[in-house]
Amino acid sequence: MEGIINVLKPPGMTSSDVVVWIRRSLKMKKVGHTGTLDPGVAGVLPICVGKATRLAEYITDQGKKYIAEVKFGITTDTQDAYGKVIQETLPSLDKADLERILPDFTGKISQLPPLFSAVRKEGKHLYEYARKGIPIEITPREVIIYKLNLEQWYQGEFPKAVLNIECSKGTYIRTICHDLGQTLGCGAHMSYLVRVRSGSFKIQESWTLEEIEEAVRNNDYSFILPLTAGIDLPRVSLSEVRANAFRNGLPSRRDQVNLYEESNEPYVQVMEREQLIGIGVWRKEALYPHKVFK
Known part of the structure; x- marks a missing residue:
């Protein structure tokens, strides 16, 4: 048994949790994911099975697409809704203010990965330093934002915006949300995120864990795509x-x-x-x- 599964990861599970679940369901050891999704994030998570685990890097390297919700006026230490609030401001902000700065966040940009992230520094994850309160210098990285569109604006005490984002691998969407707030002078955090595409794998074609479980019970393994699925190489x-x-x-x-x-x-x-x-x-x-x- 070998191939790639387009899994719809539910919020609340880590990417590694999904791998363990697939191993148990398929009774296989060689299973791996192609790029981590934070526990609170839902969406497309391609899972490689058998020989396909050796192809994971080619899938991980491909572009991603997200739908993100940004909440303005509240800054957290993790840059998302699961962190500790470190600043709260009632923003004087409207839709036009956000639209004015969005072009500055497209193309090649430099990002500082969040302190609470899995990026490694001197052999440890950044979140390990953060949890112990150890100061650490973070190296900026260059990423590419191919598309950054405002889909919806919700005016209120703490305004919200829904963004459509297409980007290169390694992009931190919560950092984009945080940086938008910093640029507007009111602070912000990512209040919701779903990954709708990873490479050629789309959310419309993804399988929930419940659907996979039902298929396995019926001895139906059509959810496992061939080795070549999703590899963008000649x-x-x-x-x-x-x-x-x-x-x-x-x-x-x-x-x-x-x-x-x-x-x-x-x-x-x-x-x-x-x-x-x-x-x-x-x-x-x-x-x-x-x-x-x-």
């Missing part, structure tokens, strides 16, 4: 002779490789008779094995 194919050479760690010249399409990508999916046999990498004019499925 494809090439090899003959039986060259495929065997690939499996044994040997390169193939470019004229021995059938290209599905021209691409400048160094890494490719390597197929034999429409079956994925590994990930290859181009070096000069030869295709070398990078990951091999035997």
